[in-house]
Amino acid sequence: MEETRTYTISVYTENNVGLLNRISGIFVKRHINIESINVSGSEIDHVMRFIIVVRTTEKWVHNIVGQIEKQVDVIKAYYHNDEETIFLETALFKIGSHLLFDERQIQNIIKESHSQIVTVSREFFVIAKSGRREEIETLYEELRPYGIMQFVRTGRVSVSKAQMEISTLLKEFVH
């Protein structure tokens, strides 16, 4: 069996209803769990960008990207390993405000983690932390003993080190 590793799949698409379903179906078909998925606008107007993280083999990710790319509404799809991309995730932690005064250590944890305080109220405060998965997990482990009221993390967002020639592709269509 070939070695599995983490791959980031980037998909540029038209902004059409149901495309998420069509793309996720390709993973379902092969019984692959999506580790995270993020859908947003891209550098091109009206073009959406999916960032999908999966753990699988090179052969399978190659096949999957081929099958994604042949969907009519998909403009182009790529895959990269972690060395070929710049990526991060963002997490929000909601924590009881009383802890700031009762547990002085929390202030140090926040300071050292380079996270941001998003809001503070009488009852709770929210901090945001962007970074690699491990950094967020470390912060989570540090805060957990004090009690985390809510925790949420985004899917990975990433840009590739190499160029992706979507704009050129789309220009060709106009001419």
Add this chain to the structure above:
Amino acid sequence: MELKTIKKEVSKSVTKMRVTGAEAVIHCLLAEGVDTLYGYPGGAIMPVYDELYKFSDRLHHVLTRHEQGAIHAAQGYARVSGRVGVAMATSGPGATNLVTGLADAQIDSTPLVCITGQVARHLLGSDAFQETDIVGISMPVTKWNFQITKAAEIPEVIAKAFYIARSGRPGPVLIDITKNAQFEEFDFEYSKCTAVRSYKPAPAVDARQLEKAAEAINQAKRPFIVWGQGILLGKAEEELKALVEKTGIPAAWTIMGASALPTDHPLNVGMVGMHGNYAPNVLTNECDVLIALGMRFDDRVTGDLNTYAKQAKVLHFEIDPAEVNKNVKADVPVLGDVKESLTRLLPLLGAKKHEAWHEKFKEGYATEFEEVIRHDLFPEKDGLTMGEVINAINKSSGNKAVMVSDVGQHQMITCRYARFEQSHSNITSGGLGTMGFALPAAIGAKMGAPEREVVAIAGDGGYQMTIQELGTIFQLGLPVKIVVLNNEFLGMVRQWQQLFFEKRYASTNMVNPDFVTIAKGYHIPAERVTKREDLNAAVERMIKSETAYFLEVMVEKEDNVFPMIPSGASVSDIRLK
């Protein structure tokens, strides 16, 4: 879609008409050259049927007896003619009954446009009567699908649907139209779609890849061609013939590629795959260059991938980039339209004969003839074989019939023994293996090629899955010939039970009705053959008949199809018995 994501043909005389969405659907179909469609009415598609009534002089709507029959008929029409097949159904169960046909057309690359009615927009998502999310359901089994909720979207979306269905690697498209959009009026104008921004039908042929392929072919000592349906879909039959004749390379076909080169062509060495011919299967593992043309290395073709053509340099000519390196690693992929690729490849190739290599195929055929073919076609035992029935059809039709087979033993026997003179003569459910395909597909095939003899061949199992389409044949007065090879078993499953499950015949024996009486109930002339001496005359009567005709042949109950590559075994381990 205010954004410019598709290109349209500049129409010469654009006259805007104020029409309803339902009428617009008809104008779109006419503009796309549709003359025949298959379907079944119901609540959510009634406005379109009302327009079909008004346009019945220009558009022939065939009422099948089940929506599955409609879509298989559209597939048969598309497969025989190369045109886009059209099927129509209502929402809910009407739409879900199309799903098997969509999956079949998707895996066998058949161009279809299916139109379904849907509940009105304001009811979407409310679990309304006969509401089902057919767009969601059909997503994995369509090349593209779309839900229209406004009449104004109809022309552009239908134009796009036909373009996508027929271009590149063809496939089924489903368009779901809410009932309010069918009733709404709008200013209609139509222009054909010529490009879609996010969709590349065929990659450009790369001259460097062609040169690499040519070099490999010119240096090859034992080159071998396996072609698939891509040759038929790409209309590259002449190019294939020119290629084999110039280079002298033995060429074999997948089931989906059958009939692209006549059976009698001296360089046609037969069928590859699980029940294919002995020589082309075994010699796949002896060739030095394997030239795959418009085929996708299905597991029924390759057997165990770890022992498939490992010694060979693989040249893969393919229109769909996702198929390259999917199953078999290609040493030289040649992406693009196969007709263009072969046209440009031919001048780069030297003329050869490869006589010694051909001898090996002849030896393999001689072995197979002694062990298998002789017993299938010229049996000495009492019971009738499926092979001799196919042989009788060959003789009576002068090898000119379109053979539309169902799924199972009779299908393999048909593909093995039918002799094809003309392209598009073998219509069968290859990738999906859909039992019940043959009878409705034969309806479409006969309408798509009315000048040709069309023979549906089914087993007693599959025949009963869509037997209701006898009603369609009767109502149309369509001269389709129907043969049931009755072994009172689900024969292929029984064969596997015999070989791999120690003869435990779980749920494979069939207690059948009187098929002749059933056919006669539909006023279709019918007869049953039980003895060898009656076979040829009965087949002759059937082929000569100017109306539909039903022939049941009682064949040996426990015959097996050989050769056989057991599931997961190597092509080298093909069994002759």
